[in-house]
Amino acid sequence: MTGPALSGTQEAILAAFTELIEELGSDDVSYRVIARRAGIAERTVFRNYPTRVDLLLATAAWIEATLFAREESKSIFDVPLAIRETMQRYDARPELAHVVAETAMRGVNGTAPSPGREQLERLLDAEVPALDPAQRRAIVAALAHLDSVGTWVTYRREFGLDRRDIADAAAWAAEAVLDGIRGRVTPA
Amino acid sequence: MEEPVDTATAILASAAVLLRERSFDDISYRALADEVGISERTIYRQYPTRAHLLAALATWIEQTCFPLPPFVTVSDFCAAVHERFRAFDAQPAYAFVGARASAISPTLDPEPAYITRAIEAMLDVAAPTLNRRDRRRVATALCYFSSAMFWARLRTGFDLDAAEICDAFDRAAGPVLAKLPATTRSRPTTARETPNPPVTAWAEP
Numbered sequence: 051m052t053g054p055a056l057s058g059t060q061e062a063i064l065a066a067f068t069e070l071i072e073e074l075g076s077d078d079v080s081y082r083v084i085a086r087r088a089g090i091a092e093r094t095v096f097r098n099y100p101t102r103v104d105l106l107l108a109t110a111a112w113i114e115a116t117l118f119a120r121e122e123s124k125s126i127f128d129v130p131l132a133i134r135e136t137m138q139r140y141d142a143r144p145e146l147a148h149v150v151a152e153t154a155m156r157g158v159n160g161t162a163p164s165p166g167r168e169q170l171e172r173l174l175d176a177e178v179p180a181l182d183p184a185q186r187r188a189i190v191a192a193l194a195h196l197d198s199v200g201t202w203v204t205y206r207r208e209f210g211l212d213r214r215d216i217a218d219a220a221a222w223a224a225e226a227v228l229d230g231i232r233g234r235v236t237p238a
Numbered sequence: 239m240e241e242p243v244d245t246a247t248a249i250l251a252s253a254a255v256l257l258r259e260r261s262f263d264d265i266s267y268r269a270l271a272d273e274v275g276i277s278e279r280t281i282y283r284q285y286p287t288r289a290h291l292l293a294a295l296a297t298w299i300e301q302t303c304f305p306l307p308p309f310v311t312v313s314d315f316c317a318a319v320h321e322r323f324r325a326f327d328a329q330p331a332y333a334f335v336g337a338r339a340s341a342i343s344p345t346l347d348p349e350p351a352y353i354t355r356a357i358e359a360m361l362d363v364a365a366p367t368l369n370r371r372d373r374r375r376v377a378t379a380l381c382y383f384s385s386a387m388f389w390a391r392l393r394t395g396f397d398l399d400a401a402e403i404c405d406a407f408d409r410a411a412g413p414v415l416a417k418l419p420a421t422t423r424s425r426p427t428t429a430r431e432t433p434n435p436p437v438t439a440w441a442e443p
Binding site for chain 1: 261263287288289330334337338340341342343344350351354371374375377378379381382383385387388390391392393394395396398402405406409410413414416417
């Protein structure tokens with residue numbers, strides 16, 4: 051879920067770029083400035099991330115896996131709670147949230163749009179194994195969609211909601227998605 | 239497509255042509271200027287950053303290629319969303335631009351999309367007595383499940399085609415619509431086009 055292991059240098063580059071995105075926005079940050087902030091040579095940044103797109107995608111994946119990491123849910127029915135917390139985390143770092151949201155919407159050239167998919171499938175299979183494939187897929191897809199920064203961006207932009215209302219509405223929708231399977235858990 | 243009337247629109251029309259063969263990231267202002275037959279500086283004047291260009295391009299594509307079928311009732315809404323997802327599937331490069339533009343930090347005052355207003359208007363009619371918070375919960379969920387982002391995530395993250403994405407939409411929107419007051423709720427299943435609708439995923443417990 052956290053992607054390929056990063057070297058110490060790579061992590062320093064991504065952390066430096068992340069800081070600069072919050073200070074300056076993602077458009078205006080040069081490799082020279084990133085190198086200086088990370089305390090390494092500009093050449094080293096280029097060697098690790100040959101293009102700005104490479105750098106941006108790696109940074110977005112790193113931000114999602116570290117700064118926006120979710121507390122692991124033990125049950126599929128805990129997922130709405132995790133979504134509520136995650137929305138509040140996105141709200142605290144709006145610039146970074148937009149970067150993660152945008153890079154996940156680039157199709158095959160972007161970051162993985164549903165990094166939590168496998169975990170959701172595992173939880174669902176463990177508790178409610180008797181679902182037909184289409185229903186299983188729909189529940190996982192809907193929860194993965196809600197448990198993403200796209201929710202925070204959309205609810206804020208389209209409805210002007212604040213942190214509390216975004217968290218409420220996202221968790222509510224996730225509860226609704228689970229409505230059809232609440233009573234279908236396999237007894238332990 | 240109509241004949242472009244001004245420079246700003248001509249730039250967008252040319253960008254859309256280039257999108258057929260390369261991704262948005264691979265469309266440089268230089269290449270775009272050559273395609274339109276104007277200077278790079280003119281493009282910068284219209285679209286100071288790539289985010290401005292992306293936002294304008296998405297709006298233009300939405301109006302030109304993905305006009306939203308009008309809807310008033312819940313079942314018309316579901317049918318309109320299906321039609322939209324099928325249109326996205328037919329022109330994925332364009333739909334991804336829409337999904338991506340809806341995720342960026344807004345360059346101008348964010349205006350709610352037309353579909354957002356239409357969903358709110360639909361709920362005003364379908365559930366006039368519903369309290370404000372629940373209405374907002376329903377509206378946000380329907381808006382988000384009918385979005386280009388939903389289509390993009392299911393296509394890239396789950397390898398689904400238009401029919402499967404429409405099915406996933408029905409199953410996600412079903413339990414949300416089931417929260418509307420029973421007296422006003424139209425049956426979401428009327429929008430289904432499959433001859434054998436699957437067992438309702440949102441059966442009441």
